[in-house]
Amino acid sequence: MCGIVGYIGPREAYPIVIKGLKRLEYRGYDSAGISLINSSGMNVYKKKGKVTDLEEATLGKDISGHIGIGHTRWATHGEPSDRNAHPHTSNDGSLSMIHNGIIENYASIKQELSNKGYQFSSDTDTEVLLNFIQDIKQNNNCSLEEALRIALKRIVGAYCILLIDKNDNNTIIAARKGSPLVIGIGKGEHFLASDATPFIEYTKEVVYVNDYEIAIVRADELILKNLGNEKQTPFITKLDMELAAVEKGGYKHFMLKEIHEQPSTIFDCLRGRLLTHSGEIRMAGIDNNIDKLANANRIVMVACGTSWHAGLIAEYVFEELCRIPVEVEYASEFRYRNPVINEGDVIIAISQSGETADTLVALESAKAKGAFIFGVVNAVGSSIARISHAGAYTHAGPEIGVASTKAFTGQLAVLNMMALKIAKAKGTITEDRYINLMKELEAVPEKVKEILADTSNIKAIAEKYKDAPDALFLGRGYNFPVALEGALKLKEISYIHAEGYPAAEMKHGPIALVTDKLPVVFVATKDSYYEKIVSNVQEIKARKGMVIAVATVGDTVIPSMADDTMFVPDADELIAPLLSTIPLQLLSYYVGVAKGYNVDMPRNLAKSVTVE
Numbered sequence: 001m002c003g004i005v006g007y008i009g010p011r012e013a014y015p016i017v018i019k020g021l022k023r024l025e026y027r028g029y030d031s032a033g034i035s036l037i038n039s040s041g042m043n044v045y046k047k048k049g050k051v052t053d054l055e056e057a058t059l060g061k062d063i064s065g066h067i068g069i070g071h072t073r074w075a076t077h078g079e080p081s082d083r084n085a086h087p088h089t090s091n092d093g094s095l096s097m098i099h100n101g102i103i104e105n106y107a108s109i110k111q112e113l114s115n116k117g118y119q120f121s122s123d124t125d126t127e128v129l130l131n132f133i134q135d136i137k138q139n140n141n142c143s144l145e146e147a148l149r150i151a152l153k154r155i156v157g158a159y160c161i162l163l164i165d166k167n168d169n170n171t172i173i174a175a176r177k178g179s180p181l182v183i184g185i186g187k188g189e190h191f192l193a194s195d196a197t198p199f200i201e202y203t204k205e206v207v208y209v210n211d212y213e214i215a216i217v218r219a220d221e222l223i224l225k226n227l228g229n230e231k232q233t234p235f236i237t238k239l240d241m242e243l244a245a246v247e248k249g250g251y252k253h254f255m256l257k258e259i260h261e262q263p264s265t266i267f268d269c270l271r272g273r274l275l276t277h278s279g280e281i282r283m284a285g286i287d288n289n290i291d292k293l294a295n296a297n298r299i300v301m302v303a304c305g306t307s308w309h310a311g312l313i314a315e316y317v318f319e320e321l322c323r324i325p326v327e328v329e330y331a332s333e334f335r336y337r338n339p340v341i342n343e344g345d346v347i348i349a350i351s352q353s354g355e356t357a358d359t360l361v362a363l364e365s366a367k368a369k370g371a372f373i374f375g376v377v378n379a380v381g382s383s384i385a386r387i388s389h390a391g392a393y394t395h396a397g398p399e400i401g402v403a404s405t406k407a408f409t410g411q412l413a414v415l416n417m418m419a420l421k422i423a424k425a426k427g428t429i430t431e432d433r434y435i436n437l438m439k440e441l442e443a444v445p446e447k448v449k450e451i452l453a454d455t456s457n458i459k460a461i462a463e464k465y466k467d468a469p470d471a472l473f474l475g476r477g478y479n480f481p482v483a484l485e486g487a488l489k490l491k492e493i494s495y496i497h498a499e500g501y502p503a504a505e506m507k508h509g510p511i512a513l514v515t516d517k518l519p520v521v522f523v524a525t526k527d528s529y530y531e532k533i534v535s536n537v538q539e540i541k542a543r544k545g546m547v548i549a550v551a552t553v554g555d556t557v558i559p560s561m562a563d564d565t566m567f568v569p570d571a572d573e574l575i576a577p578l579l580s581t582i583p584l585q586l587l588s589y590y591v592g593v594a595k596g597y598n599v600d601m602p603r604n605l606a607k608s609v610t611v612e
């Protein structure tokens, strides 16, 4: 969702901010804008469309200045348009602000300000907040920082804001609650952004701003305060991220690059943790809390989207290996329905970005009710990672393509290791099975490499079915959530309507959809459900449905019935989703490309869903 970039220091701000906004494009947006201050005043440029449209709009204009703030907007209040794009300017023309988040009580504040004669040139909640700050500053004759602090105490909602005053060309004031903000520390310069990707080539030293903190950022100074005006000590973290991780590296799309990175990202996730030779799994977050985890009365997986699918697979694995009851909850539902949380409940939060608003708020309320929170997160230092009591990173590196691919397999790898560790501690797994599953996990990166070695068959299948208006994805057991994930990927990348179902459920309704025009994708690898799924394939063929199967290398039965087959190497059924998901990622990628869509930035979607 909205991306935020700011720069203050000796360099020209414009190129840094523009390049930073391009790096944040993956978050999803519909308009972009920038404000710059130089000796002749403040210049604000904003445009509906892409950052390149903004660049065009600034051609020949004054873009000089050593202080700048830029924004990519994903519309919430008000349609995508030039006037709703950020930055917004205060009524007196002195202040400029960008904002990521939603101000829930903006309507009453807007009324208050309108009564005082304020005019609004956009439909946004941001412009309301900005004029509210201006009003407080004037009425109280106080500093901008003080006015912001007073305003933030009055507002309800989520925000990350950057604020500049045209009369002060050496300060950016920033604040956050619920929306991410990271500050990069350079030599005599500072960078501000929604994540570190915009400034990774300039500095690796960062400060993650916490909720309810205000940052006063000057070229050579960073002051952090809480809303009570007390100074906070900035905690500097060293980033372990290279520029190459946020570039396409020769691939046509980030999504394709990230699919192909999976042998190494899964390897990185297992490295130093899965010690097959000694039969040990080393994960500090679990080791330090093994009593809580092994004695959990119940585990609740809380997540959204693809991460929720990882939770569903983990439900099967945890219940099988650890014999602990598991529930998998959509964060957005969990947070609003006053769930019962008892002592001894463990919440496992799964999130790539670590910033998903629904997941974050669900965790905050579960934490307040006394639950132990374990985060399975990809983005290092993100909000979910920080509010969790303990956790394990997936180490997949920055995921830029909007569709989650490598983060999903990273989540599965972490959750499998976690289940194995807990099962071992509880004594619910035999030594043989434990070692065997460790070896199976260890073999995954090589097996993924085998799938990726030649993808021409999957590409051809994608081209054959690309014009289908609908598709059904079916699977059983561990492969049922894989079917859901396959359907989600196809929907978001190719805009084809797709449904995922447990294959046996088909007879209870969805089979009515089957015609000779409907592609039905079966995830039908060799597992304990195999015979059953063979029957389900026959039921579809008997109704002339077109069957695309994901089958195990060496299987001849499924391929003989299917119209088209994508093969994956054999694996234990607990581990198989790490493999069977890969052809489905590629299928949706190639369908999206064949249809000419922007697979890295599908319409309406945002990478990091920081609003509810």
Ligand code: F6R
Residues within 6 Å of the ligand: 304, 305, 306, 307, 308, 350, 351, 352, 353, 354, 355, 356, 359, 402, 403, 404, 405, 488, 489, 492, 607, 608, 609
């Ligand atoms: C789908 C996708 C989304 C995310 C969901 C949760 O490809 O990427 O469904 O999985 O928005 O995001 P995170 O994992 O960042 O909490």
